[in-house]
Amino acid sequence: MSKKNWPLFEVFIRSRQGLSHKHVGSLHAADARMAIENARDVYTRRMEGESIWVVPAEAITASSPDEKDALYTPADDKVYRHPTFYDLPDEVKHM
Amino acid sequence: MTQEQKFEYLLRLGDNALILGQRLGEWCGHGPALEEDIALTNISLDLIGQARSILTYAGELEGKGRDEDKLAFFRDAHDFRNVLLVEQPNGHFGDTIARQFLYDHFAWLLFNELMQSSDEQVAAIAAKSIKEVTYHRRHSSEWIIRLGDGTEESHAKIQQSINDLWMYTGELYTPDALDEAAHAAGIAPDLTKLADYWHENVHGVLKQATLDIPEDGWMQKGGKQGIHSEHLGFMLAEMQHIPRAYPDAQW
Amino acid sequence: MEEQNMMQRFDDYVADNKKIEPKDWMPDAYRKTLIRQISQHAHSEIVGMLPEGNWITRAPSLKRKAILLAKVQDEAGHGLYLYSAAETLGVERDELLEELHDGRAKYSSIFNYPTINWADIGAIGWLVDGAAIMNQVPLCKCSYGPYARAMVRVCKEESFHQRQGFQIMLNMAKGTPEQKQMAQDALNRWWWPSLMMFGPTDANSPHSAQSMKWKIKLFSNDELRQRFIDMTVPQAEVLGLTIPDPDLKWNEERGHYDFGEINWDEFYNVIKGNGPCNKQRIETRRKAYDNGAWVREAAVAHAEKRAARRNETAAA
Numbered sequence A: 001m002s003k004k005n006w007p008l009f010e011v012f013i014r015s016r017q018g019l020s021h022k023h024v025g026s027l028h029a030a031d032a033r034m035a036i037e038n039a040r041d042v043y044t045r046r047m048e049g050e051s052i053w054v055v056p057a058e059a060i061t062a063s064s065p066d067e068k069d070a071l072y073t074p075a076d077d078k079v080y081r082h083p084t085f086y087d088l089p090d091e092v093k094h095m
Numbered sequence B: 001m002t003q004e005q006k007f008e009y010l011l012r013l014g015d016n017a018l019i020l021g022q023r024l025g026e027w028c029g030h031g032p033a034l035e036e037d038i039a040l041t042n043i044s045l046d047l048i049g050q051a052r053s054i055l056t057y058a059g060e061l062e063g064k065g066r067d068e069d070k071l072a073f074f075r076d077a078h079d080f081r082n083v084l085l086v087e088q089p090n091g092h093f094g095d096t097i098a099r100q101f102l103y104d105h106f107a108w109l110l111f112n113e114l115m116q117s118s119d120e121q122v123a124a125i126a127a128k129s130i131k132e133v134t135y136h137r138r139h140s141s142e143w144i145i146r147l148g149d150g151t152e153e154s155h156a157k158i159q160q161s162i163n164d165l166w167m168y169t170g171e172l173y174t175p176d177a178l179d180e181a182a183h184a185a186g187i188a189p190d191l192t193k194l195a196d197y198w199h200e201n202v203h204g205v206l207k208q209a210t211l212d213i214p215e216d217g218w219m220q221k222g223g224k225q226g227i228h229s230e231h232l233g234f235m236l237a238e239m240q241h242i243p244r245a246y247p248d249a250q251w
Numbered sequence C: 001m002e003e004q005n006m007m008q009r010f011d012d013y014v015a016d017n018k019k020i021e022p023k024d025w026m027p028d029a030y031r032k033t034l035i036r037q038i039s040q041h042a043h044s045e046i047v048g049m050l051p052e053g054n055w056i057t058r059a060p061s062l063k064r065k066a067i068l069l070a071k072v073q074d075e076a077g078h079g080l081y082l083y084s085a086a087e088t089l090g091v092e093r094d095e096l097l098e099e100l101h102d103g104r105a106k107y108s109s110i111f112n113y114p115t116i117n118w119a120d121i122g123a124i125g126w127l128v129d130g131a132a133i134m135n136q137v138p139l140c141k142c143s144y145g146p147y148a149r150a151m152v153r154v155c156k157e158e159s160f161h162q163r164q165g166f167q168i169m170l171n172m173a174k175g176t177p178e179q180k181q182m183a184q185d186a187l188n189r190w191w192w193p194s195l196m197m198f199g200p201t202d203a204n205s206p207h208s209a210q211s212m213k214w215k216i217k218l219f220s221n222d223e224l225r226q227r228f229i230d231m232t233v234p235q236a237e238v239l240g241l242t243i244p245d246p247d248l249k250w251n252e253e254r255g256h257y258d259f260g261e262i263n264w265d266e267f268y269n270v271i272k273g274n275g276p277c278n279k280q281r282i283e284t285r286r287k288a289y290d291n292g293a294w295v296r297e298a299a300v301a302h303a304e305k306r307a308a309r310r311n312e313t314a315a316a
Helices: A032-043 A065-075 B003-025 B034-062 B068-073 B093-114 B120-148 B152-168 B177-184 B191-208 B230-245 C003-015 C028-053 C062-087 C093-101 C119-141 C145-173 C177-196 C208-213 C221-239 C264-274 C278-291 C293-315
Strands: A008-014 A022-028 A051-056 C249-251 C256-258
Touching (some): A022 A032, A022 C145, B003 B093, B003 B230, B003 C062, B034 B068, B034 C062, B068 B230, B068 C062, B093 B120, B093 B152, B093 B191, B120 B152, B120 B191, B152 C293, C028 C093, C028 C119, C028 C208, C028 C278, C062 C093, C062 C145, C145 C221, C177 C221, C221 C256
Antiparallel strands (some): A008 A051
16 A cells, blocks of 8 residues: 555634634644544644634645735835824814 | 442542543553544543542542542552453554443443432533543544544454454443442433443444444453453552552652 | 845845745755754654653652643644644655654654653653753744744743643652652753753854854854753752752852763764663654554545545535
């Protein structure tokens, strides 16, 4: 039998209700079900989470760092997207 | 039910958890994958935790000043009340999983019922333990299915493990006088009722795992009354040697 | 971008304390050094489970048993985080394990010493984990993102390890005469190997300069060793135990403790494989891995069957 290793899964955990899932690391498992169990044992031993996502690492498509400039710098000069861009008269206390 | 009987019944619960937890502890650092090493240790930790709360309560009830450690480290094999199944050696991973699987399905049914125990402490311990046991049962059942419905080699191995351990299962669900007294006192459930569920659940998983279900033939018994296999003595010698060598020491 | 420009950008990033992430360009030597460093660290965690693991079944109280189980389990977790960090650099865990099993890879030599009495578990937590924390805390700020993040997790979990060890030592040092003797014996045997954990002297540490420039090593071996000694000596005094070094004394002028010569001959010999437990440790790891092969294969086979059945159902 050819040697087959358990594939890699990326693990995302929501630490509590109301927050989004956050990447915490990875692990190996034969399938997604096992990955969930392993993630529970590996990454939530100290009550770090209440919901787990596992994703096969090979299923993730990542942006390339070489495209960083093309993808992200165009946002640099769109300061009007931020509320601090707008001056309000002092009389307006909250907006 | 007398206090003495109740104490002895609690020892059965506590010793099952202690001895199985001790056995699983032997795996730490030797698992088939790092992830599984961590899983087995988690289960071991849960069991040691259960043993501690049950034995502590047993000691209080007995009223002779014995705490969890006095009960764990200063009793000899004949005073242990665990079933024979949990003291069986780890063997290979399949043997360990089979032992765990057969026990977990029983423990899950038992703790579910013990949550309704007339003894509040027992009910509270059961309510905490059931969450752990639910996970253990899922873990071991999944592995039974993986190994049974995996490769030819794993199928043969896990079938052998199940066959070898089957004769220790009768003791789990066959009541003796003490079990009946505990049931009559409302402390524990009727084991004969659990027996049917146990068979149904275990058979279901074994079928899914494409494994044969062994016949309920001759069953070994005696652990609950303190008559153990040869294995327990060696386990205890290892587990107890430091506190016994230095009985006055605090650690 | 040309290699030279990329190199420039990499150097600037590191100099600015920005993190390098897995898909960023990095020099080959940086990648190789990191793989070696992270995997050695991971190997140390899982080999390190063994000297302590063999006391789990013998822990002298149920509380100690539970604590030790949780601690050794953490080490498995740490190994796992670190292997995962190494894998982001394009190697597989199994390749790394193979290197460990056939002796190509190194791990911390301290784990080639035997644990022969219960106080050794205390001494390992107090001294070995203490030294490890000294080494590891700075790495939370190292230049490689996944490594730094793994180290944050490791350090967060590690802090209980040292305390539980110190507590064992304290209970024994203040306990019966036999217990105190065991504690002193453990300190005698673990003190020098703990100092060796920081590696050779700066003068004999050829790769250090490059690693420091890359910010995957942030303080020199001698600096960390001195820090460890300064921190630990007063703790030994609290325990009422004697550190086995007649030359150890406070140097007012330097503001540090002076200490005796480390036996470097022993250090290099243990690295070479001549320590008391080198063979036994690797043998144990290899056996666990080999004995687990059929289990890992079965899990893969089952996953494949399951996926195939799902596909069939989907197609029908």
